[in-house]
Structure formats: structure tokens, C-alpha cells
Amino acid sequence: MLPKLDRESIVPLYRQIYESLREGILAGTLPESTRLPPERSLAERLNVNRSTVVHAYRELVADGLIEQRVGSGSRVAPVLRGQPERSAAVPWWVTLPPWRVGEFPMILGELAAKQEPGKISFVQGVAPNEPSPLEELAKSFSLASRDARLVLSYGDSEGYEPLREAISNRMTHRGAKTRSKDVIVLTGSTQGIMIVAQSLAEPGDEIVVEVPSYPGALQIFQICGLRAIPVPVDEEGMRVDHVEAILRTRRPRFIYTMPSLHNPTNVTMNADRRERLVTLARRAGIPIVEDDPYGELAADGNAPLVGLAPEYVVYLSTFSKTIAPSLRVGWLSAPSTILDRLLLRKQAHDMATSLYVQAAIADYLSRSYDAHVSLLRKELLERRRIADEAIAQHWPRTIRISPAVGGFYLWATTPREIRARPLLDAAERLGASFLFGEAFFANSGGDHHFRLALTAVSRNEIAEGIRRIGDAIVAVRA
Numbered sequence: 001m002l003p004k005l006d007r008e009s010i011v012p013l014y015r016q017i018y019e020s021l022r023e024g025i026l027a028g029t030l031p032e033s034t035r036l037p038p039e040r041s042l043a044e045r046l047n048v049n050r051s052t053v054v055h056a057y058r059e060l061v062a063d064g065l066i067e068q069r070v071g072s073g074s075r076v077a078p079v080l081r082g083q084p085e086r087s088a089a090v091p092w093w094v095t096l097p098p099w100r101v102g103e104f105p106m107i108l109g110e111l112a113a114k115q116e117p118g119k120i121s122f123v124q125g126v127a128p129n130e131p132s133p134l135e136e137l138a139k140s141f142s143l144a145s146r147d148a149r150l151v152l153s154y155g156d157s158e159g160y161e162p163l164r165e166a167i168s169n170r171m172t173h174r175g176a177k178t179r180s181k182d183v184i185v186l187t188g189s190t191q192g193i194m195i196v197a198q199s200l201a202e203p204g205d206e207i208v209v210e211v212p213s214y215p216g217a218l219q220i221f222q223i224c225g226l227r228a229i230p231v232p233v234d235e236e237g238m239r240v241d242h243v244e245a246i247l248r249t250r251r252p253r254f255i256y257t258m259p260s261l262h263n264p265t266n267v268t269m270n271a272d273r274r275e276r277l278v279t280l281a282r283r284a285g286i287p288i289v290e291d292d293p294y295g296e297l298a299a300d301g302n303a304p305l306v307g308l309a310p311e312y313v314v315y316l317s318t319f320s321k322t323i324a325p326s327l328r329v330g331w332l333s334a335p336s337t338i339l340d341r342l343l344l345r346k347q348a349h350d351m352a353t354s355l356y357v358q359a360a361i362a363d364y365l366s367r368s369y370d371a372h373v374s375l376l377r378k379e380l381l382e383r384r385r386i387a388d389e390a391i392a393q394h395w396p397r398t399i400r401i402s403p404a405v406g407g408f409y410l411w412a413t414t415p416r417e418i419r420a421r422p423l424l425d426a427a428e429r430l431g432a433s434f435l436f437g438e439a440f441f442a443n444s445g446g447d448h449h450f451r452l453a454l455t456a457v458s459r460n461e462i463a464e465g466i467r468r469i470g471d472a473i474v475a476v477r478a
């Protein structure tokens, strides 16, 4: 079954491996459940780079022809239900246009699998159960229901005017002067990241991203065919000196950053770097995309970057972290010169964001939001305090944690001898899980980092979960 390679051919080697295996699978010579050789050993036997085989396998996974599981390698996938036997004819899904996706969907798929009863799972970035917005939110929905004719219609693509007004007032209050006509309401800020990626860049273009960065955004950029130029983040935020060096020789389409309570490190960019970043953006004529879901939760209430240079920043935020992700309501604000371009995409995505939900949020903002956010801030500080205490007790000093106040996340860096994936395997055996660092790295790397979402568990499970991870650290070192 060893694929025959023609090294003179213009067909890339990964493609030759992929086609040969695909032919075998479709013709039935590699029947269902056949185990394919591990990537490394096939690479050695074929005398190619391991990444060549990884690429070929990834394409087969994307076609649904093989399945990969951590620990048990790659196997030929079961025949699709309703398809009595494999046909040598090429099925339609194999002829789809190239799928530009790399590892992210699989990583995100693995995440979903990590939620199990009995396990303390620090995986998902969801708001804690307490304080709960639900009681007051239910009242807001009930109040919104009184105007059935309004809330059961489509509404404007830009969003519900009273909500845009409330959002712009809040942003202005936070130090970023905004008018309601600069705001477009989104169905989650994820939609905004997609709209921005499609509106400000074309496939093949380069963009600057932080490393680590938010996996959901990295996935969108990858689907859009954008190429990430990574810039490290340290304890003061994005390394703006790196951005400066990059802009000397390259012209990325935009700079994607989370300056306040960055996901995953929880770091907030200092004032000096904020100034330097917008100065650079102005000088080079390159926009900044500021993703700010957590800014309102910062104890010291940093002004959004967009306040410093409204004409150079597209701002994104959401109610997912401060109220609830199930609402699927976020927003963007952008320079008026590009609003139409963004709005057209928004319309193509979903016409408009649910007016019912927008009306309820507008009411909630006017009555309960401030009190809720202030309780939430306190809760996040308390959770971090509990985590720090448990870490001091149960983890070796060689595990470094990001020095952050508040926010959802705790970012850990392991010493050279401890890699995050085996640590996760060990922690799972002991009933705790977290997100390994690779998910946050645009191109490669991350295996010496992991993220805990301190909000994903109940408060009294934090210390126990950290203790279990401490035991896992001992186990992987042994």
C-alpha cells in the first residue's frame, strides 16, 4: 500500500500521497477501519518530511475518508450511512474547492468533548453561574414582548436604534467617543471578526496577530485564506516594537489585537504601547482591529484603543462575556468611510440581529447591567484570588502564570520538560481539564502553555481542579 511517488512531477508530494491513499480507500483496497501508518513512520518510509504526510492525512480527514484520534492514530473512516458500498467514482465532496482549514476545527472539536460529568473542566470561556443575569433578563424579555409588532419583525441591519444609542453612550463613557451611527449591532462578535476579515482583506493577504491569540479569530482568518504574521505578547501586552519592525518591510492588511484582558493571557496593554501602536498604524496607514469582549470587566476600566484613533480602529465587542453568550449579540464601531462596506457583509450574513433580543438587552442595559457587571468584576477577582492561593500550594514554582487581575483566564507556562498535551492527558485521568496552548498559536508552537477558564467551573471547584492539575504535573514529571 506504500504510495509510489514521482519526485519529478509538478504534483506536490503531499498531493500524490493523498491521491494514492484516496484511491485505495475508494476502491476498497483499504477497507473501513484500516489503520494507516503513523505520520512519522510513513514519512520515513517514503523519505519525505513529516509535514508532507501530515498535510496529506489532513486532506483525507477533510474529505471524510479517514478519522484521526489522539492516541489511536489514523484509520479509514466508516462507509457513509445509506451508501451501500464504496464506489470507485469520485464522490462529489472530494471535488469541492480546496478547504483552507488546518488544525483548528479539530482542536475546537476536541474542546467540546472535554465537558463531562465529574470532571472539573476549565475549558470554556463562559461567564460564571453566579452572579446570574437571568432573573432581570427574563423581565427585560417580558417587557420587550409588549411591543409584538416591533420585536417580531426584521428591523434594520445596523441594529435597533435604542440599543445602538445605549452602546455608543457606554463607549463614550469609557473614553472612546462614539456616535450611534458608527455602531453596527452584530449576531455575536464572531460575526464581526468574519465581516472584518472579509471586508478588509483578500485571500492570500497578510495580517498581524498576537501570539497567543483567540482561536476563534485565528480559525476565521485561516478560513478566509489570510496569512498570520505573529507578534508576541508579554506582561505589558502586544510587543509593539515587533509590529514596528514588521511594518518596515511588510504591508499587512490589518493588526488584530485584544488590548484589554487579552484572551488567553488576561494581560492588558500598557498606555505607552497603546499610544505607540496607534501612532504606527497612522504612520503606516494600516487599520487596527480591536477585539474587546472583556474590557468592561477590567478593574481599572481601561479606555478602548479606538478612543485614541477612531479613524484607524475597527472596534468589536459583545455581551457574551458580560451578560450571556446565548444572546448572540455583539457590536462593532468603525470609521464612517468603511461602514457601508461592513454593513453590506452584515446584511449578507443574516439580514439583521434578532430584534427581540436587542430590545430586551436595551432594556436590561437601562436597568440592571451596571450592577451585574460590577458584581461580575468582584466575582472574577475573587476567583483569581482562590486560584492563586491553590497554585501556590499545589503547583511547582517552575510553572509560571500570567500576572493578571480580574478577567476570565489564567495562562500558564510550563518548563521545558513538561509539554501541555501530555499534561492534559494526565490531568484528564485525574478528572480535570484545560485548553492546551497550541490552539492559541497561529502557525506553530504553544506546547509549553495552557489556559484555565476560571469562570467555567463553580467557585468551590477551582482549588480542587488546580490540585488535580498539580498531581498531573507530578505524574508527568515522574
Ligand code: PMP
Binding pocket: 125, 187, 188, 189, 190, 191, 214, 216, 258, 263, 291, 293, 317, 318, 319, 320, 325, 328, 329, 330
Ligand atoms: N473575541 C474574543 C477575544 C473572545 O474571547 C470571544 C469569545 N470567546 C469572542 C470574540 C466571540 O464572542 P461572541 O460570543 O460575541 O461571538
